[in-house]
Amino acid sequence: MRLQLASILAGFTVLASSVAAYAEKPQDELAAQVRIQGFACDKAQGAVRDKKRSRPDYAVWVLKCSNAVYRVGRAPDMAAKVEVIR
Numbered sequence: 764m765r766l767q768l769a770s771i772l773a774g775f776t777v778l779a780s781s782v783a784a785y786a787e788k789p790q791d792e793l794a795a796q797v798r799i800q801g802f803a804c805d806k807a808q809g810a811v812r813d814k815k816r817s818r819p820d821y822a823v824w825v826l827k828c829s830n831a832v833y834r835v836g837r838a839p840d841m842a843a844k845v846e847v848i849r
Contacts, residue, residue: 793826793835796843804828 794807806829813834816823825848826833836844 789824790826793824793833793843794828796837797826797828797833797835797845800842800845802833802845802847803830804833805830 788807788810789812790807790810793810794804797804804826808827808829810824810826813823813825816834816836821836821838823834823836826835831847832849834846834848836846
């Protein structure tokens with residue numbers, strides 16, 4: 764019984780690490796949101812959280828794309844506020 768339980772737990776660990784490997788990076792999620800709202804983001808190169816502008820339930824990110832840089836504010840269940848920086 765213990766051996767079976769250990770095998771099952773080991774399987775879950777492998778599965779969890781596989782799922783984490785395929786999880787989207789913040790820049791990919793933000794780039795998708797920016798594109799949905801009509802802005803161009805050819806290739807997302809990085810995203811950094813703007814801690815100074817962020818508040819509880821409102822995250823602000825600076826998204827760097829190959830063709831532009833955006834400030835993206837996100838609140839739950841609302842469209843993102845997108846500002847073009849460059």
